[in-house]
Amino acid sequence: MSTKTRETQLSDAFVKLADTLVDDFDVVDLLHWLVEECTEILDTQAGGLLLVDQAGLLQLVASTSEEAELVEIFQLAAGDGPCLDCFRTGEAVTVGDLEAESHRWPKFSAEALRLGFRSVHATPLRLRSQIIGTMNLFSHHVGALAPTDIAVAQALANVATIGILQERNIRTSQVLSEQLQHALDSRILIEQAKGVIAATTGMSMSEAFSAMREYARNRNLPLRQVADGVIDRRVQVGRPALK
Incomplete structure (x- = not known):
């Protein structure tokens, strides 16, 4: 947990979010930052973010840990869970005790509990009636x-959603669909690049992602471009700097 006060964290988060959305921004990096920031500010232990693809199905685009990634992927495969309910209804879903409410989503609850999660909160990425995904926070x-x-979670998600929907003056659902699909395709490349870095350097997958993101930010490059370079062996990424 950061030594900053909660008020300072919130202020910094909204300032950084507003600054990010002013320029041409990297959607994938923004969504990773959003879920990481909310996880820390709201004192939860993990988070994941799902976006809708061109077929209208949710896909995982960002996560803070391997455990969060696993439980999100399992939920998508099962086709049932609080995050999916959140997307379908456009309303936040809070589950304070997964074990006590396991009857609502038996398969999801069993997997989440197995991975050490005891509660979950799902927030829609929504602008009025348009829902483009969900942000999900998990607690031990x-x-x-x-x-x-x-x-707080909804406010941060709302600002990010507005930025995504307004980027490059999006006016049609087809353009939005293509942009969100581009973000999802970028995640696939990033996952492949993480594997390459982990295999060649001995880093964990989490360290590999941090190193790749640090490389991209230091050179003002999109994560997707760096991932392409890593996969093609044109880019070599070292360990992330200690903070």
Whole structure:
């Protein structure tokens, strides 16, 4: 947990989000940053972010840990869970005790509990009636997010959604669909590049992603471009700097 006060964290998050959306931004990097920031500010242990693809199906685009990635992928495969309910209804879904409410989503709950998660909160990425995905926060302890925390998660998700929907003056659903699909395709390349870095350097997958993102930011490059370079062996990424 950061030593900053919660108020400072929130202020910094909204300032950084606003600054990011001013310029031509990397959607994938933005979504990773969003879920990481919310996980820290709201004192949860993991998070994942799902976007809708051109077929209208949710796909994983960002996660803070391997455990979060696994539980999100399992939920998508099962076709049922709080994050999917959130997407279908456009309303936040909070589950303070997954074990006690396991009857609602038996398969998802069993997998989440196996991975150590005891509660979950799902926030829609929504602008009015348009829903483009969900952000999901997982905790190792029992207890629902407080109403103020739910409002914070929704506010950050709303600002990010507005930025995504307005990027390059998007006016048609076809252009939006293509852009979101581009973000999802970028994630596939990034996952492949993470594997290459991990295999050649001995880093963990998490360290490999941090190193790749640091490389991209230091050179003002899109993550997808760096991932392409790693896969083609044109780019060599070292260990991320210690913070």
